[in-house]
Amino acid sequence: MPTTLYYSDTMTTVKDQLLTAHHSRRSLQQAPGKKIRKCLLDIAKAILKQETEILAANQLDLDNFDLNDPKRDRLLLNRDRLQEIANGVRAVADLPDPTGQVLLKRSLSNGLKLRKVTVPLGVVGAIYESRPNVTFDIAALCLRSRNVAVLKGSSEARHTNFIAVTILQSVLNKHQLDPDCITLLPAEREVVDELLHSPQYVDVIIPRGSDGLIQYVRRNSLVPVIETGAGVCHVYVDREADLEKAVAIVVNAKTSRPSVCNAMDTLLLDKKIAEKTLRLLAKPMADAGVRIFAEAGALPFLKGYPMLEEAQATDYDREFLSLQCAVKIVDGLPEALDHIDRHSTKHSEAIVTENKTTARAFLDLVDAAAVYSNASTRFTDGAEFGLGAEIGISTQKLHARGPFALEKLVTEKWIIQGKGQVR
Amino acid sequence: MPTTLYYSDTMTTVKDQLLTAHHSRRSLQQAPGKKIRKCLLDIAKAILKQETEILAANQLDLDNFDLNDPKRDRLLLNRDRLQEIANGVRAVADLPDPTGQVLLKRSLSNGLKLRKVTVPLGVVGAIYESRPNVTFDIAALCLRSRNVAVLKGSSEARHTNFIAVTILQSVLNKHQLDPDCITLLPAEREVVDELLHSPQYVDVIIPRGSDGLIQYVRRNSLVPVIETGAGVCHVYVDREADLEKAVAIVVNAKTSRPSVCNAMDTLLLDKKIAEKTLRLLAKPMADAGVRIFAEAGALPFLKGYPMLEEAQATDYDREFLSLQCAVKIVDGLPEALDHIDRHSTKHSEAIVTENKTTARAFLDLVDAAAVYSNASTRFTDGAEFGLGAEIGISTQKLHARGPFALEKLVTEKWIIQGKGQVR
Numbered sequence: 001m002p003t004t005l006y007y008s009d010t011m012t013t014v015k016d017q018l019l020t021a022h023h024s025r026r027s028l029q030q031a032p033g034k035k036i037r038k039c040l041l042d043i044a045k046a047i048l049k050q051e052t053e054i055l056a057a058n059q060l061d062l063d064n065f066d067l068n069d070p071k072r073d074r075l076l077l078n079r080d081r082l083q084e085i086a087n088g089v090r091a092v093a094d095l096p097d098p099t100g101q102v103l104l105k106r107s108l109s110n111g112l113k114l115r116k117v118t119v120p121l122g123v124v125g126a127i128y129e130s131r132p133n134v135t136f137d138i139a140a141l142c143l144r145s146r147n148v149a150v151l152k153g154s155s156e157a158r159h160t161n162f163i164a165v166t167i168l169q170s171v172l173n174k175h176q177l178d179p180d181c182i183t184l185l186p187a188e189r190e191v192v193d194e195l196l197h198s199p200q201y202v203d204v205i206i207p208r209g210s211d212g213l214i215q216y217v218r219r220n221s222l223v224p225v226i227e228t229g230a231g232v233c234h235v236y237v238d239r240e241a242d243l244e245k246a247v248a249i250v251v252n253a254k255t256s257r258p259s260v261c262n263a264m265d266t267l268l269l270d271k272k273i274a275e276k277t278l279r280l281l282a283k284p285m286a287d288a289g290v291r292i293f294a295e296a297g298a299l300p301f302l303k304g305y306p307m308l309e310e311a312q313a314t315d316y317d318r319e320f321l322s323l324q325c326a327v328k329i330v331d332g333l334p335e336a337l338d339h340i341d342r343h344s345t346k347h348s349e350a351i352v353t354e355n356k357t358t359a360r361a362f363l364d365l366v367d368a369a370a371v372y373s374n375a376s377t378r379f380t381d382g383a384e385f386g387l388g389a390e391i392g393i394s395t396q397k398l399h400a401r402g403p404f405a406l407e408k409l410v411t412e413k414w415i416i417q418g419k420g421q422v423r
Numbered sequence: 424m425p426t427t428l429y430y431s432d433t434m435t436t437v438k439d440q441l442l443t444a445h446h447s448r449r450s451l452q453q454a455p456g457k458k459i460r461k462c463l464l465d466i467a468k469a470i471l472k473q474e475t476e477i478l479a480a481n482q483l484d485l486d487n488f489d490l491n492d493p494k495r496d497r498l499l500l501n502r503d504r505l506q507e508i509a510n511g512v513r514a515v516a517d518l519p520d521p522t523g524q525v526l527l528k529r530s531l532s533n534g535l536k537l538r539k540v541t542v543p544l545g546v547v548g549a550i551y552e553s554r555p556n557v558t559f560d561i562a563a564l565c566l567r568s569r570n571v572a573v574l575k576g577s578s579e580a581r582h583t584n585f586i587a588v589t590i591l592q593s594v595l596n597k598h599q600l601d602p603d604c605i606t607l608l609p610a611e612r613e614v615v616d617e618l619l620h621s622p623q624y625v626d627v628i629i630p631r632g633s634d635g636l637i638q639y640v641r642r643n644s645l646v647p648v649i650e651t652g653a654g655v656c657h658v659y660v661d662r663e664a665d666l667e668k669a670v671a672i673v674v675n676a677k678t679s680r681p682s683v684c685n686a687m688d689t690l691l692l693d694k695k696i697a698e699k700t701l702r703l704l705a706k707p708m709a710d711a712g713v714r715i716f717a718e719a720g721a722l723p724f725l726k727g728y729p730m731l732e733e734a735q736a737t738d739y740d741r742e743f744l745s746l747q748c749a750v751k752i753v754d755g756l757p758e759a760l761d762h763i764d765r766h767s768t769k770h771s772e773a774i775v776t777e778n779k780t781t782a783r784a785f786l787d788l789v790d791a792a793a794v795y796s797n798a799s800t801r802f803t804d805g806a807e808f809g810l811g812a813e814i815g816i817s818t819q820k821l822h823a824r825g826p827f828a829l830e831k832l833v834t835e836k837w838i839i840q841g842k843g844q845v846r
Contacts, residue, residue, distance in 0.1 A: 252845035375841025418798025422675035
């Protein structure tokens with residue numbers, strides 16, 4: 001395989017690619033549901049069948065990184081990871097078609113027949129970083145929802161992305177679907193701006209990656225953006241909590257997968273149970289290797305804790321994404337609500353309490369995508385909620401909130417059928 | 424009543440006002456539904472009862488304009504218009520509460536109880552121009568949906584808006600609702616930027632007014648925006664149309680209220696029926712005073728038409744908002760679809776045909792908020808669709824599409840109740 005074969009070598013401009021992608025959308029919109037499902041199942045097969053080619057292309061990308069560079073692991077594909085990707089595509093094939101759902105149906109008194117139905121968004125632009133599984137994930141979700149996928153991956157993964165899209169397009173072709181329904185843009189950085197300034201061809205942009213990328217897209221896009229955001233998540237242990245449950249929930253929320261957005265960042269403790277709870281938590285948290293940034297008032301209760309620091313004001317706004325957390329003591333529910341209101345990124349927030357009225361108040365008053373009573377924040381996830389694969393967790397309030405899954409890759413359309421009615 | 428009494432004279436900063444508005448949201452979220460309804464009915468009463476004060480304040484605003492300035496009519500309130508506004512508020516009082524709707528409910532295999540419910544957006548910022556009825560409309564819709572309304576009206580209407588909000592707040596107060604739930608910002612232009620840069624206090628911005636205002640807000644807002652857009656609307660008369668229906672629909676779509684966004688802008692005619700249709704249309708269109716910009720090929724069929732010009736390429740992108748329209752002849756459905764794809768603003772599009780397959784293809788393939796077969800585009804309207812009062816017609820694809828009514832002034836929240844579950 002030649003090492004310099006990527007799109008930017010062709011004579012096609014980005015605008016041409018976007019126009020072609022835009023025109024290809026009808027091919028998906030008119031395809032029977034069965035064809036889309038079969039095509040997805042064939043994609044899963046092709047990924048495994050062409051393992052050798054994919055891994056060879058991936059090796060070309062890997063060769064640019066030292067063996068101990070953490071970026072290398074993010075780029076790396078192997079047999080296991082390809083199997084996982086293929087399984088993911090197969091799962092998407094089996095999800096119900098989110099388009100064509102009738103949301104409302106009524107006959108008006110003038111005889112007009114009115115329906116509101118879900119339809120594809122049209123062309124979805126995805127901008128992401130080095131992980132090559134995103135190429136397959138987004139392409140599969142877009143195909144299942146009859147959206148054209150325009151992919152802008154990282155230049156670090158250019159060989160892998162090129163072979164991935166070549167395979168995807170050949171399967172589309174085999175099923176008589178327009179191969180431009182999955183379009184790979186050149187990997188160059190400048191292409192991002194061209195994509196963000198093409199609202200005439202692209203209907204929505206999904207940025208996936210670092211906060212810096214998401215902020216850049218949000219500030220510069222003329223195309224509407226669906227963003228998935230950071231999670232500064234709290235667990236509040238109320239004075240009427242079952243402390244055994246509290247300890248299990250806190251340890252799970254912090255340590256089961258600390259690198260993800262639904263992990264706990266700040267533990268809020270009612271002052272009446274603060275000392276007892278911290279004494280119970282010290283051993284399991286220390287065993288898991290958690291560094292604690294505690295407010296001054298909590299330090300005596302953690303005496304002897306191996307990784308302890310006094311919390312700075314800014315620690316309460318940190319999304320740690322690692323085995324670290326902040327601890328704060330509050331005077332009951334009102335102060336907990338006030339702290340969360342100030343510091344939450346509106347992702348996932350939990351209360352532990354046996355008092356139903358207190359739980360209800362917390363669930364009602366906390367402004368977040370997901371609010372929990374007596375459960376770990378770690379459950380905020382499309383698959384856990386029964387929605388299937390997700391693109392991420394949306395912390396915005398418009399269009400999609402919480403797990404942003406297949407069901408939200410649609411828009412609505414009003415269809416009105418008359419017999420000559422005028423107003 | 425003093426002539427210089429408006430908010431910018433107080434010592435309160437805009438940031439303080441936004442913070443206070445943000446904190447007031449719980450007052451609405453916890454209020455019983457009956458209280459909200461009663462408060463709205465009392466607002467309708469107060470508008471009529473305080474007619475004298477409102478009209479006096481309105482006169483101060485009107486005094487800045489010449490009698491024949493068209494801006495004066497937009498600003499003007501009188502007994503009839505206040506009655507209309509009060510009726511509108513009463514209608515909103517009777518709409519169902521859009522919050523607290525359970526969209527999904529499931530028990531997971533691990534015992535977690537999961538619900539997705541609608542909740543208020545929180546704080547809604549409205550930026551609008553001179554019409555003072557918008558103050559009452561938006562305040563009523565926000566109150567009904569338990570959202571705090573932060574209003575930035577035009578300085579031209581400052582006295583009217585001040586008395587309006589004073590009345591609204593006194594009714595809130597009477598019902599033990601926090602009066603800051605309806606907050607009027609200073610009328611100065613710079614306040615707009617402060618509002619657009621306050622995502623920590625404001626959840627969504629709704630611009631209402633000229634295209635210039637909407638573009639400015641879209642480009643400068645850090646707060647998510649819901650916009651209602653322009654309509655370049657088409658009626659396509661197919662070769663298999665019932666021409667009697669076609670004439671009625673075209674005349675209605677163009678002339679029944681030419682100043683609104685759902686009026687027809689371009690008439691597309693299949694070449695097989697172009698001549699006959701234009702000959703039938705000439706008299707009613709001329710009688711209504713419609714100026715026609717027709718493509719060269721259509722000019723002979725309109726010979727003798729009193730207000731006729733040859734269409735320029737740019738005429739097909741005009742939203743006329745007046746008694747003018749463009750006419751183009753196309754070679755059947757594919758060319759009609761292609762023209763609409765290029766020139767439509769995705770608002771309202773109609774086909775006239777007796778062929779069901781052709782109608783179905785048009786309804787499926789045209790990408791617009793509302794698509795019609797054999798009916799006038801003028802029906803795109805919240806009240807016509809049975810949704811009640813609307814803020815406008817959304818031509819965007821995310822969150823709200825088509826009539827943007829009360830039902831879309833909400834977001835979703837996932838509520839998860841457990842018994843100590845961890846992942």
